[in-house]
Amino acid sequence: MKKSSIKRKFLFIVLGMSLVSLTTFCAVAFRGSFTMRSKVQQLSARLGEFAISNSNLFLEQEAHDKLMTKAKSRSKIIDERLTAIEKDVLYFSRYIAKLYQKADRMPPMPIQFSTSDNYGKLAMQLRSANGKEDYPRIRQEAHLLGNITTAFESNGDDMEVLTVSLFLGTESGFMIVYGPFSSDQHQKFDPRDRPWYTGAKEAGESFWTAPYEDAASGKLVITCAHPFYGVDGEFKGVVGIDVVIDDLNSEIVDIDVGRHGYAFIIDSEQTLISSREFIKREGENEDDNGNGANKRRSAYWKGNPEYNETLKKVAAGETGFEKVNTQMGEKFIAYSQIPATGWSVVIVQPVSEIMELVTENSAAIEEMTQETLSVINSMIRVMLINFMFVLILAIVVIIYLAEKMSDKIIKPILTLEKCFERIASGELDTRVEIKTGDEIERLGGSVNSMAQKLKEYIENLQQVTAEKERIDVELNVATKIQANMLPSVFPPFPHHTEFDIYAAMLPAREVGGDFYDFFFVDKNTLAILVADVSGKGVPAALFMVIAKTLIRNTALSGKRPEVVFGTVNNMLYENNDAGMFVTAFMGYLNIKTGKFTYTNAGHTPPILRSGGCSKLLKMRPGLILAAFESKLYDQDEIMLQRGDELFLYTDGITEAMNKEKTLFGNERMLEAANNNPDVPLKDLTLLMKHEIDKFAEGAEQSDDITMLALRYIGPPAAGENDTMEKLSVEASLENLETALDFIAKNLEAANCQPKQRNQITIAIEEIFVNIAHYAYHPGVGEVTISVSTEEGEITIEFEDCGKPYNPLEKEDPDITEGVEEREMGGLGIFMVKNLMDAIEYRRNENKNLLTLRKKL
Amino acid sequence: MKIVKSQDGTKVFFALDGRLDTVTAPELQNVLIPAFDDAKSVTLDFVGVAYVSSAGLRVLLLGEKTAKSKNCSMILINVSQEIKDIFEMTGFSDILKIA
Numbered sequence: 001m002k003k004s005s006i007k008r009k010f011l012f013i014v015l016g017m018s019l020v021s022l023t024t025f026c027a028v029a030f031r032g033s034f035t036m037r038s039k040v041q042q043l044s045a046r047l048g049e050f051a052i053s054n055s056n057l058f059l060e061q062e063a064h065d066k067l068m069t070k071a072k073s074r075s076k077i078i079d080e081r082l083t084a085i086e087k088d089v090l091y092f093s094r095y096i097a098k099l100y101q102k103a104d105r106m107p108p109m110p111i112q113f114s115t116s117d118n119y120g121k122l123a124m125q126l127r128s129a130n131g132k133e134d135y136p137r138i139r140q141e142a143h144l145l146g147n148i149t150t151a152f153e154s155n156g157d158d159m160e161v162l163t164v165s166l167f168l169g170t171e172s173g174f175m176i177v178y179g180p181f182s183s184d185q186h187q188k189f190d191p192r193d194r195p196w197y198t199g200a201k202e203a204g205e206s207f208w209t210a211p212y213e214d215a216a217s218g219k220l221v222i223t224c225a226h227p228f229y230g231v232d233g234e235f236k237g238v239v240g241i242d243v244v245i246d247d248l249n250s251e252i253v254d255i256d257v258g259r260h261g262y263a264f265i266i267d268s269e270q271t272l273i274s275s276r277e278f279i280k281r282e283g284e285n286e287d288d289n290g291n292g293a294n295k296r297r298s299a300y301w302k303g304n305p306e307y308n309e310t311l312k313k314v315a316a317g318e319t320g321f322e323k324v325n326t327q328m329g330e331k332f333i334a335y336s337q338i339p340a341t342g343w344s345v346v347i348v349q350p351v352s353e354i355m356e357l358v359t360e361n362s363a364a365i366e367e368m369t370q371e372t373l374s375v376i377n378s379m380i381r382v383m384l385i386n387f388m389f390v391l392i393l394a395i396v397v398i399i400y401l402a403e404k405m406s407d408k409i410i411k412p413i414l415t416l417e418k419c420f421e422r423i424a425s426g427e428l429d430t431r432v433e434i435k436t437g438d439e440i441e442r443l444g445g446s447v448n449s450m451a452q453k454l455k456e457y458i459e460n461l462q463q464v465t466a467e468k469e470r471i472d473v474e475l476n477v478a479t480k481i482q483a484n485m486l487p488s489v490f491p492p493f494p495h496h497t498e499f500d501i502y503a504a505m506l507p508a509r510e511v512g513g514d515f516y517d518f519f520f521v522d523k524n525t526l527a528i529l530v531a532d533v534s535g536k537g538v539p540a541a542l543f544m545v546i547a548k549t550l551i552r553n554t555a556l557s558g559k560r561p562e563v564v565f566g567t568v569n570n571m572l573y574e575n576n577d578a579g580m581f582v583t584a585f586m587g588y589l590n591i592k593t594g595k596f597t598y599t600n601a602g603h604t605p606p607i608l609r610s611g612g613c614s615k616l617l618k619m620r621p622g623l624i625l626a627a628f629e630s631k632l633y634d635q636d637e638i639m640l641q642r643g644d645e646l647f648l649y650t651d652g653i654t655e656a657m658n659k660e661k662t663l664f665g666n667e668r669m670l671e672a673a674n675n676n677p678d679v680p681l682k683d684l685t686l687l688m689k690h691e692i693d694k695f696a697e698g699a700e701q702s703d704d705i706t707m708l709a710l711r712y713i714g715p716p717a718a719g720e721n722d723t724m725e726k727l728s729v730e731a732s733l734e735n736l737e738t739a740l741d742f743i744a745k746n747l748e749a750a751n752c753q754p755k756q757r758n759q760i761t762i763a764i765e766e767i768f769v770n771i772a773h774y775a776y777h778p779g780v781g782e783v784t785i786s787v788s789t790e791e792g793e794i795t796i797e798f799e800d801c802g803k804p805y806n807p808l809e810k811e812d813p814d815i816t817e818g819v820e821e822r823e824m825g826g827l828g829i830f831m832v833k834n835l836m837d838a839i840e841y842r843r844n845e846n847k848n849l850l851t852l853r854k855k856l
Numbered sequence: 857m858k859i860v861k862s863q864d865g866t867k868v869f870f871a872l873d874g875r876l877d878t879v880t881a882p883e884l885q886n887v888l889i890p891a892f893d894d895a896k897s898v899t900l901d902f903v904g905v906a907y908v909s910s911a912g913l914r915v916l917l918l919g920e921k922t923a924k925s926k927n928c929s930m931i932l933i934n935v936s937q938e939i940k941d942i943f944e945m946t947g948f949s950d951i952l953k954i955a
Contacts, residue, residue, distance in 0.1 A: 736879060758907055758938055765909045769878045815947025819920050827946055828910035834945045 006413060010406040011399065018398050019391075026387045033383065037376045044369030048362050055358040063354045064321045067334035067347050070256070072319070074263070075336035075345040078248070082224065082340040085163070085241050086206045088155060089226040092239040095151050096168065096228040099144055100236060109146025111176055118182035122156055124149050129173035131188035138174045145176055152178040164217055164244050168228070169197050170237035179242075181216035189215070191238075200225035200238040208341050211245050211273060220245045222273065245274045261349030266299045268342050270315045299346075303327055310335070314344045323351065412440045419447055428455040475538070479507070482541055485548065486515060490682070495749040495789060498591035498715050499526065502681035503708040506652075506689065506701070513540025514650045514704035515548050519556070524592050527555050530648040530708050531584035531625075532603065543580045547572060547625065551586070561586050561599040565622065566631035569601070573629050582625040585648055592715050594640040599633050601625045604654060607647040607673050608638075614673040616666065617646070640712040647673060647684070652705035656692045659699045664692055681709040724788040731772045731783040731800060739768050739785060743796070746787040750794060752856055759835040760794065763852060766828035767798055767807075775802025775848065789856070793837075798850040805848060806841045807832075857883055858904070866896035873904030876912030885915045892919075892926045903934035908942055920951055931955050 099106060112118075113132055114125035126142060128134040135142075145168065152166045156178050165179025169191025177186075191197050200207040209223045225240035248265075257263050265273040301307050306324035313320060314335040322333045330351035337344045412434045419432040428451050434444035483505075490502055503516045513533030521527050529551060533540040550571055554564045564586065572582070585606060587598030598617070602624035605616040622633040640646075649669075656664040672691040676684060685707045692705070727742040729735040743764045747757045764785075771783050784799040812833070813826040833839055838853040857880035858873040868891045874880060891898055898919070908916075916932075923930040933955045935943070943949040 733878060736877075755938055762907065762909050762942070765877055769909075769911070816950070817947075819917070819924055819951045822917055822921075822951065824914055824917060827913050831910055831913075831942070831946060 007403075007406045007410050010409065011402045014402045014405075015395065015398050018394060022391060022394055026391075029383065029387075030380070033376070033380045037373060037380070040372055040376060041369065044365065044372065048365040048369070051365055052358050052362045055361050056355065059354050059358060060323070063332050063349065063351075064334075067332055067349060068321050068336070070263075071334040071336040071345050071347050074347075075338045078265070078343075078345065079338045079340045082208075082243075082338065085224045085243065086226075086340065089206060089224050089239055089241055092148070092151060092155075092166070092168070093226040093228040096145065096148060096236070096239060097230075099147050100228075100230045103144055103231075106144055106147050108140075108143035109149060110143055111146045111149070114177070114182050114184070114186040116182065116184045120180055121182070122178065122180055123182055124152065125177050125179075125182050125186070127175040127177065127186050127189040127191075129188070129190035129192070134174065138170075138172055141170065141172055142174060142176070145170070148176065149178075152176075164214065164219065164221060164242040166239075166241055167191075168237055168239040169194070171235060172237075177216070179216065183216070186216055196223035196225040196240050197238045200227050200240070201235060203227075210267075210271065214242060217244075222248075249274045257347055258349050258353050260353050261347065263345065263347040264299070265338070265343050265345055266311070266314060267344075268315050268317065270299045270311050272297050272299050273343055301326070307331070307333070311346075314346055317342065317344065412436050412444070416440070416444060416447060419444075423447075423451050423454070428458065478538065478541060482507075482515075482544070485545065487518065492518070493520075495751065496591065498713055499589065500681055500711040500713060501526075501528070501709070502685060504685050504706070506705040508536065508652070508701050508704050513537075513544050514652065514706035515544050516648070516706055516708045517548060517552060518708070518710075519552060521555055521558065521588060524590055526589045526591055527561075527586065528589065528646070528648065528708060528710055529584065529586040530603065530606075530650060530706055531582050532650040532652075532704070532706070534581045536704075539578065539580070543578070543582070543626075547582050547584075551584070555586075560635065561588055561597055562622075562633040562635040565599050565601050565625065565633040569623070569625045569633075570629055570631060572626035576626045581627040584625055587646070589640070589710070589712065591712075594642070594644075594712050594714060595637060596640050596646070596712075597635055597637040599635040601633065604649060604651050606649070607670065609645040609647065609673060609677070610641065612674075612677055614647075614670050616670070642712065642714040644712050645681075645684075646708075646710045646712075648708040648710075649688075650704060650706040652701070652703040653688065653692060653707070655703060656696055656705070657699060657702060658696050664695050668695065681711055684709050724786055726784060726786045728782055728784040731768070731775060731781055731802070733769065733772055736765065736768055736772070740765060742785065743787065746789070747794075750789040750856060752794070756854065756856060760796070760852075760854060763832045763835045764796065766832050767850060767852070770807060770828060771798065771800050771802065771848075774805060775800045777803075793853055793855050796852045798848070798852075800848050801846060802848060804843055806843075807850065808839065808841050859884060859887055861887060861891070863895070866894070868895040868898045869901065870899065871901045871904070875907040875909075876905055876915070877907060877909040878911040881909075881911035881915045884912075885918065888915065888919045889922055892922045892928050896928055898923065898928060898930045900930065900932045901934055902932055902936070902939065905939065906936060908939050913942075913946060913948060916948065916952060929953065 111124050111126040113135075114127050118125065124146075128138060148168065155166060165177055165181070167175060167177040167179070169175045171192070173190055173192060175189060175191040195212060196207070196209045199209055204227055207225045209225065211220050211222050213219070214221045221242040221244055223240045223242050225238050227238050228236055230236045249263075267273055299311055301311075304324075304326045306322075307326050310322045310324055310333050313322075317337045319336045320334075322335075324331055324333060328350070332349045332351055332354070334347045335344050415432060415434060419430055422430040430451060431448050432444045434441045486505055487503070492501065501518060503518070505514050505516060507514070513535060515529075515531055515533075517527075517529040519527055531544070531547060531551075533544045533547060535543075547568070550568045551564060554567050555561075559567065565584070582601070583603040584601045585598065585603040587596050589596050598619070600619055600621045602621050605618045605621075607614050608617045617638070619636045620634055623630050653669055654663065654665055668691065669688070672688055673684075676687050679687065688707060689705065692701075725742075725746055727739065729738055740761060743761060744757070747760060752760070768783070768785075775781060775783070781800060781802055786795075786797040786799070788795050807829045810826060810829050812830050813823055814821075815830075832852070836852045836854050838851075840851045842849040842851075857876060860871040860873075862869045862871075870884075870888065870891075872884070876884065888898070888900075900916075900919075919930050922928075931953045935954050940949065940954070943952060943954065
C-alpha cells in the first residue's frame with residue numbers, strides 16, 4: 001500500500017516528539033536512581049565506619065566492665081573461700097590447744113595407721129616418722145589428739161570441692177590425716193620437714209604455702225597451715241587444710257574468659273599460684289627447673305615489657321584494667337587483689353576476640369548495604385522493564401492516534417489531490433467540497449475558482465488557436481507560392497557550362513520581402529537580380545510579387561538594366577499608395593564574353609571575388625525603386641575573368657545582429673568570403689549562413705537573408721567537349737525506352753524545339769531498333785550512345801561491336817511507288833537520312849560507329 | 857499506346873492516343889488488320905498521336921494494303937503537321953488517305 005508522504009511525516013514528528021520527551025523523562029529517572037544508589041553506597045560505607053568506631057569504644061568499655069567485674073568477683077569469691085579455710089584451720093588449732101589443756105580428762109582415742117584398705121574412703125589415718133615403730137613413743141599424745149576426729153569429720157562432711165584433706169603434724173614427728181588417700185606406704189612419713197609445717201612454725205600464725213605436689217594424692221595443692229601450742233604455750237605442732245589448685249582454677253578462676261582468654265592467680269612476687277596454663281603457657285617453653293613441690297614459676301613473660309609492667313602493678317596489689325601490646329597481639333588485662341592472701345586474680349583476653357564482634361558487625365553492615373544495593377538494582381531493572389513496556393505501549397498508542405488524526409488532516413488533502421488529478425486530466429468541470437474550516441477549505445475554494453478560470457481560458461485559447469491555425473495555413477500556402485516563384489532547381493541551366501549559379505532565400509518570418517531571380521534575356525545574356533522589399537510579412541510579399549514580375553517582363557523585352565529599373569520604378573511608383581519601396585541590384589552577364597553590365601537601386605553592393613581577393617563592387621547607387629518618380633539610373637560594367645565570382649546579397653547579412661546588438665557588417669562578410677576560396681557556390685552560401693549563426697550566438701534572425709552566387713567559367717575552349725553524355729545498354733527492344741529517355745533529357749537540356757526533338761527521337765529510335773534487330777542477331781550485345789551539343793549542333797554517336805553493317809549502303813526505297821508495290825522495309829534508315837543533317841558510318845577496331853548530326 | 861475501337865455497322869473507328877513506335881506498332885496491327893474482315897471503312901483518329909516511327913508507317917502501309925485487297929477504305933483523320941511532314945517525306949501522303 002502506497003502511504004501518503006504527509007501522513008508519514010506527521011507520524012514521524014508526533015512519534016519523535018513523544019519519544020524524545022519519554023526518553024528524557026526516563027533518563028532523568030534513571031539518573032536519579034543511579035545517584036540514589038551511589039548515595040546509599042556512600043552512606044552505608046560511612047555507617048559501617050561509624051558503627052565500627054563506635055563499637056570499638058563500646059566494646060572496649062564493655063570488655064573493661066566485664067573483665068573487671070569478673071576479676072573483682074573472682075578475687076572476692078576466692079578471698080571468701082580462703083578466709084573460710086583460714087578460719088577452719090584457726091578453729092582446729094584452738095581446738096587442739098584445748099585438747100592439750102584438758103589432757104587428763106580426755107579419753108584415749110586411738111587412730112589406725114594409714115592402710116591401703118581404706119584408699120578412696122574419707123578416713124582418719126596415722127602416719128609417723130618411723131612408722132609403726134614409733135607407736136609406743138607417740139601413743140599417749142596420738143591418743144589425745146585422736147579426739148580431733150569428731151571435729152575433722154564434721155568439717156569433712158561438708159568438705160568443699162577444693163579441699164582434699166585435713167591434717168595435723170606434731171613436733172614429736174607423727175601426723176593425723178583425714179582424707180581419701182590411705183596407703184600402706186604413707187605409714188612412714190615425717191611431717192616436720194614439709195613446707196607447710198616449717199612455714200607455719202616459723203610464721204606462728206596462718207600461713208599459705210606456695211603450690212606443691214601433694215605427697216599422698218600427687219595433685220598440685222596449696223596448704224593453709226596454723227601452729228598449735230601446749231599448756232605452757234610451747235610449740236606442739238601444725239594443723240592444715242589442702243586446697244587443690246586445679247580445682248581452684250577450674251571451679252573459680254579460669255572459667256568464662258572466652259576461647260582465647262585465660263585467668264590466673266599470682267602472689268606479690270609475681271609467682272604463679274594457679275593457672276590452667278600453669279605448666280604450659282602460650283609462647284613459652286616448659287620451664288624445667290624441678291618437679292613436684294618445687295615447681296614455682298614466675299608469671300614474667302620474656303620480651304613483652306608492657307605485659308610485665310602490668311604484672312608489677314598486679315604484684316603491688318593494685319586493682320585495674322589495661323590494654324597492652326604483646327608478641328601475640330593486643331590483650332586486655334583485668335586484675336584484682338585477694339585481700340586474704342595478698343594474691344591477685346589476673347584475667348587476660350585478646351582484644352581481637354572482643355573486636356571480632358565489631359568485624360562481624362561491619363561485615364553485617366556491608367552485607368546489608370549489598371542487599372540494599374541489589375534491591376535498588378533490581379528496582380532499576382524493574383523500572384527499565386516498565387519503561388520499555390511503557391515505551392512500546394506509547395509507540396503503539398501514538399501510532400494509532402497519529403494515524404487517526406492524520407487521516408482527519410490528510411483526507412481533505414487527498415480529496416484535493418484527486419480533484420487536481422482530474423483537472424489535470426482535462427475534467428475542468430470538477431469541483432471540490434471541503435468543510436474543514438481551515439486553510440485547506442480555502443485552498444479548495446481556490447482550486448474551484450482556478451478550474452473555472454482555466455476552463456474559460458482554454459475555451460478562449462481554443463478560439464484564438466483556431467484563428468491562428470487558419471492564418472498559419474494561409475501563410476504556409478503563401479510561403480509555398482513565394483518559394484515557387486523563385487527558381488530553386490540547381491543547376492538551372494545544365495547545358496550551360498559558361499557559368500555556375502546558386503541562390504537561396506532564408507525568410508525571417510513565414511513570408512518575406514526578399515527575392516532573387518535569374519533568367520536569360522537572350523541567347524547569351526543572363527540576367528541576375530537580388531532585391532529587398534521594405535517591410536515584412538504578407539504586404540512585403542505581395543509587393544515583391546509585383547516587383548519581380550515587372551522587372552522580369554521588362555527585362556525580357558530586351559531593355560538595358562538601367563532602363564529596366566527606370567521603367568519599373570515609374571510603374572511601381574504610380575500605384576504605390578502604401579508607400580512601399582524596393583532596393584535592387586541587377587546585372588546582365590554575357591556568358592560568351594564575361595562582360596557584366598549592372599545597375600543598382602539603393603541596394604547593398606555585391607562582392608566580387610577575383611584572383612583570391614574579395615571586394616565590394618561599388619558604383620553610385622541609384623534611387624530606391626517605387627519611392628520617387630525618376631527614370632535616371634546609372635549603369636556600369638566590368639569584364640569578368642574565368643573563375644571570377646559575384647556574390648549578391650540583401651542587408652539581412654550585413655545587418656544581422658548578435659545579442660549585444662552588434663552588426664555583422666561588411667568586414668566580417670568579406671572576411672568570411674576571403675576565408676573560403678574555391679568552394680562550390682552552394683557551400684559558399686551555407687558557410688556564410690554558418691558564420692552569421694556563429695556571430696549571432698542564438699539571437700533570432702531579424703531580417704530575410706538572400707544570397708545569390710555566380711561563378712563565371714567562360715565558353716569552352718576549342719576541342720573541348722565538356723557536354724558529352726554517354727549511355728551504354730544492351731541492344732534490345734526492352735531498352736528502347738531507356739535510350740529514348742536519355743536522348744529526351746539531353747534534348748531538353750539543349751533547349752531543343754519540340755519539332756526537332758520529335759525528329760531526332762524518331763531517328764534515334766530507328767537506329768536503335770536496327771542495331772537491336774540485326775547487329776548481334778541471333779545473340780545480344782551492348783550499344784553505347786553518346787550525345788554532345790556544340791556550337792548549336794547536336795551530335796549523336798552509336799557504337800556497337802556487332803556484325804559489320806553500314807546502313808548507308810542500303811538502297812533508298814522508291815517513295816513514289818503505289819501502295820501495292822511498296823516494300824515493307826527500308827523506311828527507317830531513309831527517314832533517318834532525311835531527318836538528320838548528316839550521317840556518317842565508320843568501321844573501327846571491330847566496332848560499328850554511326851554518327852548523326854543535326855543543327856539546332 | 858491507347859487504342860479505343862468503336863463500330864457502326866460496317867464502319868470501324870479507332871481512336872489512337874500515344875506514340876506509334878516500334879514497341880506500340882504491333883498492338884495497332886493486332887486490332888487493325890482483323891478489322892478489315894467485316895468492315896467496309898476504317899477510320900484512324902490521330903488526334904492523340906504526336907510521333908510515328910518507321911514501325912508505325914509499316915503498320916499503316918500493311919493496313920492500306922489489306923484495305924485495298926479487301927476493297928475497303930482506310931482514312932486517317934486529325935493528323936498533326938509534324939506527322940504529315942513524315943508522311944510527306946516518306947511518300948506516304950500519296951498512299952494514305954488523309955482527311
